[in-house]
Amino acid sequence: MDDVATLKSENANQRRIQARLLQWEQKDNGLAPLSAAQNEFINQLAESLGGGAGTGGGGSANQEEVMQTSFELKTSLDDFKSSSNAAIDSTQDFLSWYNSIDSEILEHFDDVYLDYYEQLRARSAECDNLLGEIDVSLESLKKLTNEYNFVSEKTSSLHQASENLLQDQTRLNEIGEDIRKRLKYFTQAESISQRLQNPTFSVSNDTFVDILNTIDDCLEYMRANPTFSEASAYGIKYRNCLSKATQMMKNYVSNVLANATAQILAKDALEQGSEAAFALFYGKFQASAPKVKRITATIEERLERSVEYEQLLAALHQQFLAQRATIMSGAVEQAIRDLGRKHKGDHCALVRSACAFMVHVCQDEHRLFYQFFAQPSGQLTAYMEGLCTILYDTLRPFIIRIDHLETLAEICSILRVEMLDEHVNYNPESLEAFAKIVYQLLQDVQERIGFRAQNYLESDILNYRPSAGDLAYPEKLEMMESIAASLQQEGSSYLRRADSRSSIASLASQEVEQINSGEGMAKFRGGSGNSPADLHGMWYPTVRRTLVCLSRLYRCIERSIFQSLSQQALTYCIQSVSSAAGQIAQRKSSVDGELFEIKHLLILREQIAPFRVDFTVKETSLDFSKVKTAAFELLQKRKQLFALGSNNALLEFLLDGTPQVREQLLDSRKDVDRQLKMVCEAFIKDATRQLVGPILNFIETAQNHLKQTATAPAPTPQQGMALRMAAFAAPQQISSIIQESIRAIKTKLGPLQRSMQLYLANKDTEFILFRPIRNNVLGSFVKLEQLLATNSYSRDDLTIVSCPSAEQVSVLLSSVNLGQEGVASAPQRKISSSSMGSGGTTKPPIEKKM
Template identity: 55%
Template sequence: MDDVASARSENENGRKIRNRLMQWESKTDPLAALSAQQEEYLDVLSNLWRNEVATPSPATTPTKPTNKESTAPADCTADIKLPAGELNNTNDFLLWFVVVSAEIEERGDANYHKYLQQLEQRKGECAHMLTQIAVAMDRLGALSSEYEFVSTKTSALNTASEQLISEQEKLQELSNEIQWRLHFFNQVELLNQRLQSPTLSVASEAFRECLNKIDECLNYLAENPKFKDAAAYNLKYKQCLAKATGLVRNYVYSVINQATEATLHPRNATGETSLQAPDAAFALYYGKYQTSAAKVKRVAQLIESRLDHSSEYEQLMTDLQQHYLTMRASVMSPAVNQSIQNVKAAHKGDHCSLTRSACSFLVHVCQDEQRLYYQFFETGAAHLTVYLEGLCTILYDTMRPFIIHINHLETLAEICSILRIEMLEEQVQQNPNTLQAFATITHQLLQDVQERLVFRAHLYLQSDIQNYNPSTGDLAYPEKLEMMESIALSLQEPAQLRRSDSRSSMVSSVSSAMETESVDTAYRAQQMNSPADLHGMWYPTVRRTLVCLSRLYRCVDRPIFQGLSQEALKLCIQSVAYAAGKISAAKTPIDGELFEIKHLLILREQIAPFRVDFTIKETSLDFSKVKTAAFGLLHKRKQLFSMGSNNAILEFLIDGTPQIKEHLLDSRKEVDRQLKTTCEQFIKDAVHMLVGPLMTFLEKAQATLAAGPAAQSTLRQCVWSSPQQISGVIQETQRLIKSKLAVLQRAMQLYLSNRDTEFIIFRPIRNNIIQSFVKLEQLLTTNGYSTDDMTITSCPSAEQVSVLLSSASVLAAEGMASFAAAARKISTSSSVETVANRKVSTSSNKAASVQETTAETTQENEVAAKIDATPAGIE
């Protein structure tokens, strides 16, 4: 049963296998799908089988496939043997297939086995080669060890050689350095031999080399003072240097002495007459020295280039320069002194010419001496300056005795100008280095002249200004001015005659009035430049003060001038005030005040160009507290020895110390202050002269009204304040205005001679007069005076007073015209008819003149607004 079952199972399994094998090549659903290569193999196998069946040969060569890819398998299966029997079933095929597959696999790996054999052969060769390489490496290692040994020995040998060479170089350098250092010690004997050689010349190149070696050795020893025997060798080189400097000194002294001897004692001298010509004198005093300059210059340059090396060179250079200057002083001092004495004799009595000539001579001497000096040396300007100062001192010693005896300010001022401007500013500023010594001595001389000038100026201010006693002619005012005015009119007579002839045909009243105004204008124009306004007509102290200040301005220093100007202006103001008082006592206060105003205006105008500050500071001691402290000490006698803080003596010492006060004095402001005071006094006196009765009445009325309210009602009842009395006062005032105003304006024109100044001073007078009438009108209006009383008094309004003043001014102008006509009548008789026609035409057109005067007043008011020179306080 088991066998049957097993057989069945085997059949069943065989059937299943066959079925599955049949399904392997199924085209629809193959169990084992073959690849293209497998299919090719299968085709090959089929072909082989068919061929084998057709021709049953033991073996046949298969056909070479056409596809390149089947080449390898064909090669592999080329020798495959077919089975001995037929393949009857699948099992046989499978068995055969297994055998064939194993054979194919074996044949396919044949190449690999062959390659493997080759690799094994190569492996054997490589192993043999590695064995040889190992042997070679062993030999190479031995060789490398030997090389390293040899290289180490060689490097050590090279290092030792280099060290030996380096030590050799160091020793060589040390030897050279020792030789170089010994060189500075070994030169002593050689230098001594050269310096003691009789053939050695100071101007030679060998001597220059000796000095160079001495300097070099001394410098080296100074830099290395710790060397052995350095001090001893330094002393030896110093001795060599002393010998060299001695040779230079002897040589230069010899050359300079020879030139000096040839100059002082020329061989071809025939007497002093041969030296009078400037060229001959210059050749004598400078020719020999210029010839010797080249010899000394060469040696001097050799020493001057070494001044920084050693003090011996500096001392040598100083000795050479001093010797040269000493020799030149022995030559030039007598010559300069003699020349100054000759100039002094030539300009005897003329100190200005003496100063100018002597200074010019010294300027040339200084320039020539400096030029000659720098032909010998290039340094030593300080020694040269001292020498030139010695020569210039001769001028100082010659001029000083004259200066201290000169009394004239003009001469001293001229000498100051010569020294200050011509010499210091012109000559010295052009050559400041060359003329430094001359400038020093000239400045000293200028200071002496200025000191003498200041001293004489103080004496002059005291004697000729402060103590000046005016003569009768000095105080003859206004006669002196009237005389000069008549002279001025007579000088202008030809021009006036021509104008009179040209105006003789004008007979209308308007033309006559215009003629009168033109005459007045012409008169005023000539008055502004009249001889009465020249400085010759000024009061002597004013003229002297201004002349003195103008002399001092360019001669003394500014602080000194400020002090002198302060004193001079103060004394001048006092002198003018004194003269004004004399004139006021002899004539009228108006004359004295106008005289003072005129000269104060001159002072203010003339000191304006001085560009200095007229302010000086004065220091004084205030002893006012000393007196108070002394009284306190007397009252505290019991506390004299008190030990507390209330000690009387201590308080006296503290509180009684004088106080130091400083005062600023401005002479320019003092002139303005005095001018202001005088103008105010003149305005006051002028107003009182014109409206004196009215001012007296107003002062009396104000005094009465000041007594109380009851007095206001009684003012109308008083006899002196009745309308009739007031009318008399007004009429008297108007009469004074008509009669005195012309005199006042005539005096102002005569003294001031300037229309603008007259207008400035007359304007407050006019305003005060009008203000007086305005006050009177207000007094009458506010103190119970009726309309009838106002009519009786006939008090004019401000406009009427202005017209009255203008008409009076016209009358004054007519008076001036009459005076001019009278002066011309005295000088010539041909102008009488013209003067008469002008008077008639003026009187017939009085109303027109009043209107023109009113217009002129308006014009004057416009002019007054443009004037800036109004003295402070006049208005």
């Protein structure tokens, strides 16, 4: 009943809701009235959706529902009529009937819901049954899950146990494999030892390398695991096996090398020629190289693994080199002796051929060694040094007996340039031993050169005794000038002039020309003239010898030794030239001697310019001057010899009497410049005295007279005219002195300039030397004029004296100079065009030194 009441209340609520909904569209007081636009929009939607069919269908459904309801009510009414109580007698009956009708109507309306309710109850019962079955299923699944988990746990346990067993099996297998691997290093000792003791087993067998690998691995394993049981004992066994293997390799290589040596040293092979013998010396060994190379390569691959291999390789090196020394020592010595007999007397050819032979031997031995071995060895260098020592022992006796500097210099050039610079620099590795021996030989040659150079400088330069032809100046120059003029007149070609020069110049002079033909001399020859004195053959012998000696020594000896010898050579040369100039001055005139010395000093300075060395030498000496002073003081303080204090005389002597070390720098270039300056000053002085000597003598006499007069005790009124009153200073005497000087200028200036042209043949040098002479001449006349003007000479006296002015003297000098140039221009042009000199004289920068 509760359900029915609930259903009725719900129906009442639904009717109320329906009534409320109907009130929405009431025209009057509608709860939610629609506007015309909204209704039109709704109609448009309805038309678009169904075109009005939906509305007609809806109306038909409602009409059917009303008809069904009317039919049901009619049925109920019929039932009411047919019933026995069909009469309605009272209101109560009507109400009852109405109530029943109303109830029936209500029940009729609730039938649908009741049917649905019954269906829901049926479905609910079915769901309850289904839930029950689900619970039973869940119980079954839970039981099944528990059983599955139990089975799974058992299976996992079994699987884990299986994995553990497999791991144990793997670990045991690894342990067993590790044990087998470790036992392998212990179990192979006996088998290896037996195979090595087998007499049929050879080093050339292919398995020998495998045995060496096994021995090396086992030894390395024993050294890496010294704590293993019996590791030391097995290490000794494997070392014994290694010793046997190395001895087998050593014996094998020794036998191969010995057989090759025996074949080479056979009598028939030694009787062959030298070239065939040397071909055999290398051919036999080269044929044996592949056999030995395989063994040595195996050894060299294992040098880092064991000391025994290093010792074995060193022993094989020694055996190989000993066999080669047995073959090559005698052959090399005999070959060098044959070269000595072949080039007897020609030391340069002997040195060149012997060194070239040793170069080939060293290269062949180096190449042969590396055909057997790949690793370098110090024994190879020692062996080749032994072979090269034969060369040294053979050549040194010849070298120490050579006296000629040219020969020694050429030998030095052969050793330094051809051997060390060319061969050794291009093959430093194969010629290392050869380079050491050649360097020792070069030092011996340089020492011999230094010794012979000192003797040569003393005997042929310092102590040179010139012949009459050496001092025939200026005759030699005039003769060469005439020869040049005759050649020019005959129209000789350049080649004939060159032949003429070659006939004059010696081999030594050509050497100097070759030395000085470099870039360093180009700037000195640019503006130089030509003179017969420029010919090398016309140089003074000591100058030529000095320059040739220096040119020889420059490329041969060390720079420090060359500096010392060059300083000594230039000093001796300057002394020799100065001595020759003195003899020429005694024989001819002081001007000839001085020009001779100036010319040769210029040549000397020019020729030493290309030597790119410092000619400065430091000399160390002891100064004993304080020793003498200290000794005198010691004698004066005899009483203080044993004094106790700072005044002890003996102590003062020891402190003050110590010799002092003094260092002095000697520069040969400056010595040449210094001597040149001194000679030029002497020449200028002598030339000036030749031209105006009477005037200079008068000026000196007058100055001395004036000094004596000025020192007189009682001055007199005529003291200002003391010079005028002197007889030697009379106007007539002074006039004669002036005239004599003018005559000297006119007669001697031309020959003086001619001599300068003949000796110097350089206008710049002549101008530099002549300018101070000209200035001195002008200055002497100016001094004379000033002397006359300051010593009370009257106008009449000056007229008698007729002293020319500086301008007049300058015009006189110029006129004489122009006349001399006109006379000398023709022969000078001939000399210049003939180009008889190998090069012009240097323009001397002595202007600042004048």
